[in-house]
Amino acid sequence: MSTTLEIGSRREGSEAGVLSLKGEVDVANAHQVRDAALKLVSEGVRLLVVDLSGIEYMDSAGLGVLVAIHKRLREQGGSLAVAGPQPRVGRLFEITGLSQVFAVREDAAAALKEVGG
């Protein structure tokens, strides 16, 4: 039983990018999110928005990947913001305090503005 996850990505100018996720992120597939994000970073993206509006379920493995990518971007002078989490996913950022680590905005446009893209 595999976990359903669709990952899309797009560039927004020379340094910004949006990773759009749809489905579920858990321990079985969080590495796919990490790989997709690192691919964007390797292509020069320093300002990354992860659009979670299509995510119905995410666990700590997904949160851990976001933290790791955030750290990587910070080391390169960039930043990460999260866009549009549904209430049950958004609540996780509050529970874990990660809403204090990176910006959580209502949509991708607002998140892009936050990271400076």
Added chain:
Amino acid sequence: MKIAAPCRIETRLPRRPEFVRFARSAAKALALQLDFNYGDSCDVELSVGEACANAVEHVCDVECTEILMSFVIESNHLVIEVCDHGQGFDPAKVESSQEDPARGLGIGLQIIRALMDEVKISSSCQTGTCVRMVKYRESEPDAGE
């Protein structure tokens, strides 16, 4: 068909990532069948998912190949245990160490504690780790979300 309390369900799962979804989905389905409201059923799903993910990700013992999951259905609450026979860890050390959330274990336990009504974690190198979680049912089930 209603499940009459008290009742105990036990299952053993391969300690592999692809079975975590099965475990959490089963837990959510059971909670819904027991007339837990939708939000609480989602909390049960996520908590079971986190407990199983901990067993999958943070047990290094190759001899530990199974996760033992049990549900005890009582009249007004559900008791869930997720156990492994791995090398164990120090729960106090993990929960007091939040400086590296990317590791996941601390975050997972933090989430379980926030979502479940009672949580007890026992762990030792002799017996492995067992996460015991209790969720109480509200009196009136809601209509879902």
